[in-house]
Amino acid sequence: MDTALLRRTWGLRRHAVAGVLAAALLLAIGDVVARFFLPAASPLVALGSTVIEFAPPAVQEMAISVLGPLNKPVLFLGMGLVGAAAAAGIGAIGRRRPLIASGVFLGVAAVLLVAVARRPETGAGDLLPGLLGAAVGLAALLGLWRLAGSGAAAEHPAPEPHADPDADPHSEPHPEPHSGPWPGSRPGSRRAFLAAASGATALAITCFAVGRSIGAFGRGVGERLVELVLPQPARAASPIPAAASVDVDGVPPFITPNDDFYRIDTALVVPELEPGEWSLRITGMVEEEVSLDMSELLDLPLEEHHVTLTCVSNPVGGDLLGTATWLGFPVRDLLARARPLPEADMVLSRSVDGFTASTPLEALTDERASLLAVGMNGEPLPRQHGFPARLVVPGLYGYVSATKWVVELHLTRFDQDTAYWTDRGWDEKGPVLVASRIDVPRPLATVPHDEVVVAGTAWAQHDGVAAVEVRVDDGDWQEVELAAEVTVDTWRQWRLPLDGVEPGRHAVTVRATSVSGDLQIGERRDPIPNAATGHHRIEFQVE
Template sequence: MSPTDLTPHRLPTIIRCAVAGIVATAVFLGLADILARFFAPSASPLVALGNTIIELSPPALQDFAISTFGNNNKLVLFISMAVGGALLAGLLGILAGRRLKTAGAVFSVIGLVFISVVLRRPDTGWVDVVPTVVGLGMGLAALTALVITARPRASAAPEDERPPAASRRAFLGLAAAGTAVAAVSLTLGRSVQTFTQDVATSVGRLVLPSPAVRAAIIPDSASVGVDGVASFITDNSEFYRIDTALVVPELNPEEWTLRIHGLVENEVLIDMSELLSLPLEEHHITLACVSNPVGGDLLGNATWLGYPVRELLARANPLPEADMVLSRSSDGFTASTPLEALTDSRDSLLAVGMNGEPLPAQHGYPARLVVPGLYGYVSATKWVVELEVTRFDQDTAYWTERGWDERGPILVSSRIDVPRALETLPSGDVVIAGVAWAQHVGIDAVEVQVDDGQWESADLASEVSVDTWRQWRYVFPDAEPGRHWVSVRAVTADGEVQTGERQDPIPNAATGRHRIDFEVE
């Protein structure tokens, strides 16, 4: 672009053309997004692109996004895509203002890229490119119409390149109409559904049977009675969600099946009707994300209802050389779980219920894996449809291919919930409290250090299960005015003391001790 392109007379035309590019691109993606509701989830070019970005992002970037934004990581991705896409679309519109045919060709190439992105998703076929093709055609038509009305008419005097008032009105009318079409389409399309809709309501809800084995009764003593400490059971709406699915898969329980195959004597296929007829068990189990930073909240405790995975694997009878189960989600995600963790005495479940309800869609409806003692990336596959019995030296999973530890045992850890970091408190006794966890091993003690003092024992709430977290409480007596700090460490039932060595989450979880500062008046 030459300097003359930015003269005062030329600048309004450039802006209009940039707007034309943004609106036309929004029409393209919006119409494709709403049409995709009648096709596979990844038929939406926005969803397919987002999933591809997640898949191809370097592990360090993915860990940064999860550690920094937590449950909002997908929303941040969508916002980033929107900002980046708007900038590129604006440049495309400016190009169209000068060379419409060239811009149309570039627009078409972008559409072909989106088609290829849609086709590479595991849940799509050739028919699923229809929304992108239709959206592309409408976007091209919108770009052409908008740019023609945005550019000055040939009869305009060289010294005044502003279009006549009638042309300006036509451009504004077209731009407003295109914006409305795009806004309505995106609002009702697949992308926004990611953040607003529980898709399980659209495919029916399971009616859960009563468990043959009920979870242990949670005593009042499982709580230390301090406001601000995470409750023993995490509400479904507050349970953390970390996965690679940009749009929640839509699985009809009447059509769902689980296939068990690989290094087994007998291949097993089970549907939902048979699964619900089995003697289901209910257990309290804490799940944790490997990307959880020290003191982070990417973990939660729930009461899960399901059938022991070891019983299903017993039907298949794994061969002696097998040592791993590769679980697959309906969206193509895989996790590598040590076979022994699914066949020993721990309460590993093929879960269908969570806190007395069918699994929420975002937490794996209609079925998922829940395995105590392992981080979710190697065990807690949502929307699970396949268990392949195999070997670690023969197969790899989604996250292990990206540099994470292949077995993912949960490390002992603890967190301070009260007081909050930098909170100002009145002088006198200060209550310090939080949670500690070492799933499938159990917490034996929690110790607190204040202002370089000695490590002091905290009071522990009752242990409900070695597979759940425990609340703890400590009173810092007669706190004097000024700045103070507190750190916490946990000790497992087998004597392991939580390390103070700081380590990033990659490859097998963050380590270190949670420390906060607080002020006493």
């Protein structure tokens, strides 16, 4: 490869690297500064939230069902790869057209600022992190370009001056005229460029790390402080009997620990809403609008209830469900203060980050344990599960009921308003379907022939599970042993020892029946518009 081609290739790579590092600094500076404002003020977070908002429903559903709780880290990874490629392109363009590339860079920064500005929880002052990030990023871009060399100066360096036999040997040599687009632009040394690039990389990594650390520290401190003011329930939940568990290794505990409870929502970062800043407004089709702050809520006679929550995106046999003991105030009593008008049939709940859910008014005013919750398993709500307040509604999938970080209940009608997921093709009311899951044995597990036990969980919230059946190798359905029912709003464990199973490969299938007589649907169906259906079936080996 000739010297000119090597020089052009090296120059192009340096300019591409400059673009990537400038973009990284824009996002990193914006992210760390945003920690002193709001998480949503981070350009990176605002961009990710916008991607989620405008992604096709099929893409969102695939991400949730396939990736589960990993969907957000994978989104960040994908954004990083696409963003790095785009930034490298901008940097490469700057080798010959730096003014155009600089304009494109500023245009991208402006788009990020618009993404921040359109978030429901941000104000004009929250643009400052993005503006600082853009300024630092542009300065880094121009500085790295100068060290990389640009235009003709990078491709055709000035020739060594020829000695003039008639010139004064003591005079200064005449400088070569500049041939690149930037005044004084010349190809920089590799050492100088690499040193500057290394410094920019270190700064970007440090800013991202500090930003994450500040966020984690702030969340931890906030949760510890609030723990001091969580009141005791005026009505405690009934104790969970030992008979509610089948006591089989591999079956999850009846109450799901907070750290293990599934989390599926549209928030790219957890909103950092403090109790003193929180209030709930009840608006819309009511005789009187109501506003409630946290001190008023905690002074009310709070109740505890065991409730199982389920995600509508849970695949057949999936683990996007869990049971907790929730502490809160009945929503029906709050709505009674506002006195809903007769024509209202829906409550549009709104999160601080703009998410909305459409809940049938009946589900919030009947006898079920629908709560404005502040506690989970004896502790304040964890940040990721809705701190300081969220909705818990038995019998409905979370996308139409379990609004986290809730700040408004708007009384309206289904024929007048829609919500986040119903706008994307999901059922507007989202009743939970009867379902069941095999927890033991695990798929493809090897089991001793004298220890074959099939066990798992079934659920039909706010109706109750009446029976569970399994069949082995497509044989007859056999009714299993059910653990004690705690409430109709919680899941129910089951087990069935299998005798006389021959060594070799076997399959087992499960189905459940609700108290109302609804048999679990056997036909396989995608989650849209209202939950996946089908019987859970696994294969295992008996030795």
